[in-house]
Amino acid sequence: MLGRGLKSFSIASTLLVVAALGLTFFYAPLDADQGFIQKIFYLHVPLAIVALGGFVTGGIHGIKFLRSGDRRQDLRSYVAIHMSLIFGVGALLTGSIWARAAWGHWWLWDEPTLVSFLVVFLLYACYQPLRFSIEDPERQARYAAVFAVTAGAFVPLNFLAVRMAESLVHPRTLSSTDNLPGPMALTFLVAVIAMIVLFTTLVKYELAAKSTRMQLGRLKRRLSGEAPSAPLTTRRSAAPQNL
C-alpha cells in the first residue's frame, strides 16, 4: 500500500513542526550579527535541504524503475520531485525575503549558492512539461526516470561545486554548524527533522490519493466493461495514470 503509516506520520509531523516553531521563537537565542531576522534560517535552510534531498530521492526511485520496470517506482519518483518543487518554491521565496532583510537585495546574481539552487530548481521545473509532452505511458515513465536519474546526480555535484566556490556573503550551513551555539544547533536539527517528516507525510498523502484514484478508475472500467489497463482519463497528463 502506497500510503501506509499516514496517520502516524501526520501526527509526528504536526508535533515536530509545532516543536520546531516553539524552539525557534521561544528557545533559540537571537543571533548577535543578524538579530531577529536570523529566525528565517530555521525555515529556509530545512526547506532547501529537504527539496534537494527530495530531488535525489526522485532519482533513486528513477533508478529502481529502470531496473525493475515497476510502475510504483515511477509514481514515487514523480511524487518526490513534484513535492520537492513545492518545497523549492518555499526555499526560494523565504530565501529571497531573508536576502532582502539581511543584504538589502531580493536576489544576488553573483552569489553561487542562490544561483545554483535556482539552476537546479529550473532544471526540475522541466520535469513536468517533459512528462506532459510524451503521450505513451511506457515511454513517459522511461524518459522521466532517465531525466530524474541524470538531474538527481547533478544535485550533489552542484552542491560540491558551490562548496568549492568562493562565497562572499552566503553562510555555509552544514560545514559550519560547529559555530552554532547549542540551543541554535538543537533548534536547527529539530527544524530539519520536522521538515523531513512533513515532506514524507505530504508525499504519502499524494501517493495515497493517486493510488486511490487509480484503483477507483480500474474498478469503474471493470464495471463498465472496459479493459482495466485502459488510461484513467482521455486527457493527456504529466502524472502516471496507471500502476
Place this chain on the structure above:
Amino acid sequence: MPALPLDEAGKYVAAAYIVFLALILIYVAIMAVRLARIQQDIRELAEIVEDREAGAPAREPHALPEEHARS
C-alpha cells in the same frame, strides 16, 4: 549591513513564515478538491452497482418466459 530593529525584522520573519503556511494551505486546498473528485467517483461507482443490482433479476433465466411469451 547592521541587524534590523525588531519591529522592522518582524515583518520579514512574519512574511517568510506566512509564505510557508500559505504553501501548506494551498496544498491542503488542492487535496480537498481531489478528495471531492474521489467522492464523486465513488458516487458514480455506487450508481453503476445499484443499476446493475436493480437490473439483474430481469436478466435471470427464470425471468425469461414472460419475454418469450410476448415474442
